[in-house]
Amino acid sequence: MLEEFVSLGKWWLPNNPEVVVPGKLSFSPVSGAKLELIGSFYSSQFEEIGQVEGIELPSDFVSIEENFNLTSRVRIDFIKPEEIIILGLLDNNEEITLYRCSGRMKSFEFVKNRPNLLFNIACIFRKIHFQDEQNIKLKSISVQYSHLEQWIGKSGIQAVILEEENKIWISYQPPSNIHLTKIGSLDLNITFSPINVNPFDFYLGATYYKANIEQKTYLTIQNPGNQPLDECINLLISFRDLLSFAMTKPTSVISVTGKTDVIQTKPIEQANGSITLKEELRETQVIIMFGLWNSEKNSETKLSPNEMLFLFSDVENSLGEVFETWIKKRETYESVFDLLMTTMYTPSLYLHYGLINIIQALEAYHTSKYEGIYQDKKVYEKGLYKKFLEVLKDFPSESVDNENGISDEFRNALKGKLKSQTRFTLETRLKEILSEIFCLLPPNFIGSLEARGLFARKASETRNALTHHDKEKRKKAGKGQELVQLFHTLTVILQICLLRELNIPDDSIKILVERNRVYQKEWRPSSN
Structure with a gap:
């Protein structure tokens, strides 16, 4: 991955190179880059943020900053500077450009009147100085x-x-x-x-x-x-x-490098022995570093x-087409991809959470692709849901029937829950996905039509138990090795769905899935 480093150096702003401040630059591919200055680029460390109201100050009060007279009721705070570019030179004389810098006051020594600023850096360019954003032209x-x-x-x-x-x-x-x-x-x-x-x-x-x-x-x-x-x-x-x-x-990502053209001055000896300087455009390589989620x-x-x-x-x-399709499908199935990538980039994730992520990804995939409702919403609301509301309306409240009545809060909660009952359950969604891709599964993967139903029920019961932490539901949930098998099988099912979305032919998908069965971890119905 991108290399971590820490280095001392001196730093300045392109529009004010006379003010040079020492500081430490550190970089981590996970958390990004930070610049800690021992001092400041700025003449004042405070900024106006409004007016002071309702505060009486002593007549002999002295402002801590000459630029801000608090007796005039001006509210001030430490500055939070934003700089597009900060230039630097490391201790080994390496040129550095820091790009998109967001600063804040890290500490302030009132006795010495010395501020220490901390900048979060979006991107580092090593081995080059870009004087302004317009000059950042990477070929x-x-x-x-x-x-x-x-x-x-x-x-x-x-x-x-x-x-x-x-x-x-x-x-x-x-x-x-x-x-x-x-x-x-x-x-x-x-x-x-x-x-x-x-x-x-x-x-x-x-x-x-x-x-x-x-x-x-x-x-x-x-x-x-x-x-x-x-x-x-x-x-x-x-x-x-x-x-x-x-x-x-x-x-x-192990490394990122860029190529750009820079103007270099070259001495040229003339026929009369004099030396003139000539500018020429030369290609140079720069190292680019930035924080990256899941690095x-x-x-x-x-x-x-x-x-x-x-x-x-x-x-x-067809890799180019596959990549373009991947980008488009990532937008279409954003939550599906996010859940899969989170699980993949967190190999130490507790198995329970990994399984919940993959099931939720499959549920989101089915909802986006097929919607999945038992009955049209308008038909449901005019029919069965209307009957439900009539029953709820006539059902006694706690004040009337202390033993069997229901509270107003429970009544309203039931109205909300019953209104969304046209949507497929997770078990039904898994069955439908399996029926769509079952022809692509290897022989004996899950098994018969009956086994598919058992698998969908077991996966659904396990998700519900893990999500709601219900002791009774836990008895029906997968445990131990079965949990590993459920996770593996659900992952394969999601992979097949996404391979189809990438327009990989079915014949090829079937070969790929069969070839990838290295550990034979798929779920099998209990023989009991």
């Missing part, structure tokens, strides 16, 4: 994800062992770039690390005692139209989520291609 952004090499499955490294000669020949030629799609003016490609060799080593006859060849695979977003950085970040996050779904395990360290997790739901080779000719 491309390349993102490295954990396990992307294994998922893509293309390598340009070849090794030949000649045992009789006791030699090994290793060669590397980067695979050809893979074009995915174009979203607006942003062009998306899968790219591979180039060959980087210092030519002076060959000219100087360097002797090598160690060789290390590593191919890195990236999602590269070409940005010829200089679209806002947020659009690129949204795309790289969406691609990360698609990869996690495809791998069935969370992937993380736990997943790169060290071992993940075999055999455990993945689908690989690049399964969608090689």
Whole structure:
């Protein structure tokens, strides 16, 4: 994942470079970046926030700030500055640009009249100074994800062992770039690390005692139209989520780099021996860092291609279309995707909560896709619901029948509950989803039509027991290994639904699900 770091440096605002303040910059991929200043950029640490009313001040009162005379009844507070850009230089002389900075007073030493400001930073650009927001023009952004090499499955490294000669020949030629799609003016490609060799080593006859060849695979977003950085970040996050779904395990962002053109001054010797300065445009690489939700360290997790739901080779000719569809369906089924991603990116989540999330995702999916009602709402309200209201109206209250009567609060609660009873129950929704996708399940997965009904009932009873913490319902809920099986089976069902939404053909889905049954964890009806 993105590298954590802490570094001291000195900092200033582009429009006021004379005021330089020491401070500490820290970054975590989970919590983002923070700049702690020992001092302030500003001449005053207070701002007016209104008028003081109804307070009498002593005649000898002295304001703590000359700029704010409290005897004039002005209310003040510590400043909360907002800066688009803060520039810095780390202790190792590395140039830093901090982008979208939101500040507040961390502490104030009244004796020394010294403030300490704390800024939350949306984004860090390392190895460059952007003087203003208009200068942030990234020609491309390349993102490295954990396990992307294994998922893509293309390598340009070849090794030949000649045992009789006791030699090994290793060669590397980067695979050809893979074009995915174009979203607006942003062009998306899968790219591979180039060959980087210092030519002076060959000219100087360097002797090598160690060789290390590593191919890195990236999602590269070409940005010829200089679209806002947020659009690129949204795309790289969406691609990360698609990869996690495809791998069935969370992937993380390892690095983000960008390319931009900068003006550099180069000395040129003239014929008469004089030196002139010439400006030229040169491409340079910058490191981009920002906080990212669900950025736990997943790169060290071992993940075999055999455990993945689908690989690049399964969608090689349509990955761009799959990705575009993923983005659209994410908007259509927002709550479904959020519940699935939350469960996936929280592997330490208590099993009970994971199961509730997946069931709720399936319930939300069915509601969005099929609605699911037993009877038209208007027909229900004019018919059965009307009868219910008549019974409730005539039913005695507590004041009339102390033993069997009901309170007004209970009466009103029943009116609300009965009004929504046209919607399918969870059990009915699960049965309907199963009937839609049952042909795609592997042989003996869940079992017969009767077993499907038992599964839907058991899953529904388990969700209700876990949600409402009812002791009686707990007796019917799944426990222990059965709970694991229910979670696994419901997850597979949700995966099949979403694969269909991504327009993966049914024949392919059936193969993918059958191939992915590594642990055989699906639910089975009790033999009792």
